[in-house]
Amino acid sequence: MSFDLSVFSNKNIILAVTGGIAAYKSAILVRRLKDYGFNVRVVMTKGAQAFITPLTFQALSGNSVHTELLDPEAEAGMGHIELARWADLILVAPASCDTIAKFAAGLADDLLSTLYLATKAPVWVAPAMNQQMWAAKATQRNLNTLVEDGVHVIMPEAGSQACGDVGLGRMPEPEDLADQVKNYFHQAQRAIAEKFGLLAGKRVVITAGPTREAIDPVRYISNHSTGKMGFAIAAACYSAGAKVTLLAGPVSLDTPNGVRRINVSSAIKMLDESMHQLEEGCDIFIATAAVADYRVAEVSEHKIKKAGDELNVSLVKNPDIVATIAQQEKRPFMVGFAAETRNVEEYAAGKLVAKKLDMIACNDVSRADIGFASDQNAMTVFFAEQYQMQKRDLEKASKQEIAQQLVEAIHDALHHEIETV
Ligand SMILES: Cc1cc2nc3c(=O)[nH]c(=O)nc-3n(C[C@H](O)[C@H](O)[C@H](O)COP(=O)(O)O)c2cc1C
Structure with missing residues (x-):
């Protein structure tokens, strides 16, 4: 199991806007939440609509705005119970004194207060009000x-x-609130990944760039x-639950x-740091750097x-980082990379054996559509003999x-090895 922590397209946020002057900030909040990939539906109280129109939120969220409880048409669309179930988080921002009082009293006389009880x-809640009203x-x-009822109050x-x-x-500024929401889901997903991810509990070191x-200064x-x-x-690797050093x-x-x-x-510095990381503990070493x-x-x-x-400049050979690490007594699972311009698979398979790697991923950098500066790639992975997976x-x-x-x-190879041991 693996989780992409950079997108939240499967997370549903209800942003509830109430009648406070800070309602204008909520428009930007919708934008930020959408930028992070959340699905956003907006609920507005009557008070909120005196400050900002539903049309603004409809345009920004890409969804119709929910304002009514006792409206047969609205209920026929996405009713209050359905809406309450849809949400992964309800964020009330700004939260007025009035709405806070309703929540505390358990009233259910409009859509938002009913949702609160039904979810x-x-x-x-992000209270926003005059300082005397706050006090x-x-x-x-x-x-x-x-x-006491389990609501998270974001301090004004x-x-x-x-x-x-x-x-x-x-x-608080909308960017700040959106970040708090994002971090909340990040942490929740990370906790799951650390338990159930494909590389849960593994320490991974990756070289890159x-x-x-x-030559001179x-x-x-x-x-x-x-x-x-x-x-x-x-x-x-991080999304798969590993602790990652890059x-x-x-x-x-x-x-x-x-x-x-x-x-x-x-290269010398990269090798020094790689050895240092090995001493600190490393289960999987992935060498993508073009050393x-x-x-x-x-x-x-x-x-x-x-x-x-x-001008003649004399060159000497650099140490081979991946081969050096693979020779260590307490070696991690070693993944190498081979960027070649011809006989790609032959060279890669040769490197796998010569450098005593567990796995090698090779790609053809002579192809203009993949490799180096491209955002795309295509690869063939070879496994060392003991994994019986070949390629x-x-x-x-x-x-x-x-x-x-x-x-x-990597997970399959590690798993396979455990099975065959
Ligand atoms: C100009 C104006 C600004 C207001 N600003 C706030 C505010 O910032 N915070 C607040 O709690 N109430 C504020 N109120 C009072 C609320 O709008 C009022 O209590 C309303 O009943 C809230 O209803 P709601 O919670 O259903 O949205 C303001 C009222 C006016 C007329």
Whole structure:
């Protein structure tokens, strides 16, 4: 089982908007939640509609807005019970004093208060009001009741208010609220992945990107690797429940959520850090980095000046990171990568044996539509003899999908080995 933590297209949020001046912020909140991939349905109280129109929310959420309880037509569409069941989370933002009081009292005289009683989904309220209304004993008493009833109260912020007062009562910014929702689902999914994911409990180290081999303080030798494949694999391993450390060469990519990233530059540094990670504990080592085979024999201390028609730079062989790790006594499950331009499968199968790997994924970088800078890839995976799985073709797909298939291949190989031991 594996979970893609970057999309929430299977999660349903009801955003309930009540009659407060902060209702205008809720329009942006819908946008942010949609950006994160959530399905959003908006419920509005009568009070809310005095501040902002349902049409705005209909356009932003892509769904009709729910406003009525005692309306046969609305009930014939998605009735209040159905709506209550549909929700994975009900977020009331802004939550007025009035609605908070209704929730606390258990009233059910409009759609929102009825939904509140009818749902099993977690309910979050983001109170927003004048600072005196916030401080009022009745409001605080009602909020305490909600907390006791299991509602999550998002504290308002202090600052200047629309009414001119200064104090507690401002609704947090919509971006902040959307992030809180996203993090909540991330954590919930992560908890499941850590228990049931394909790589649950495994410690994975991944190398990614190119290395840079200095010539002098301003110049270097490198290659076209972008690191995209390694970063996608890191994200897929994390989603599968693993603890992931990413040893990244110089690339301009964001660190995948939940992944520990360590930046390295040269092949020597990448090897040093890989050995260090091995000491810290590593079950699976995935070497996607395009490590420079050679480095400059003597790096010039100062910038080399232009002189003469030729410049000779002498190169020496770099250590082979993946082969070095595979030779260690306490070696992890080793996954290598081979980017070739010809005889791809032959070279890859040779590398698998020569470097004593468990698995090797190879691709043909001479193809313009896959590999290096492309967002797509296609691969053939070879397994070492003891796994009795020989090879598996991964058809052309996005690097995210290929990464997912690789995780499955690693899991299958590990599982197979356990079975045959
Ligand atoms: C201009 C204006 C601004 C208001 N702002 C707020 C507010 O920020 N928070 C609040 O709790 N009530 C505010 N109210 C009062 C609510 O709109 C009122 O209590 C209403 O009954 C709330 O109904 P509802 O909870 O069903 O949406 C405001 C009223 C007016 C006229």
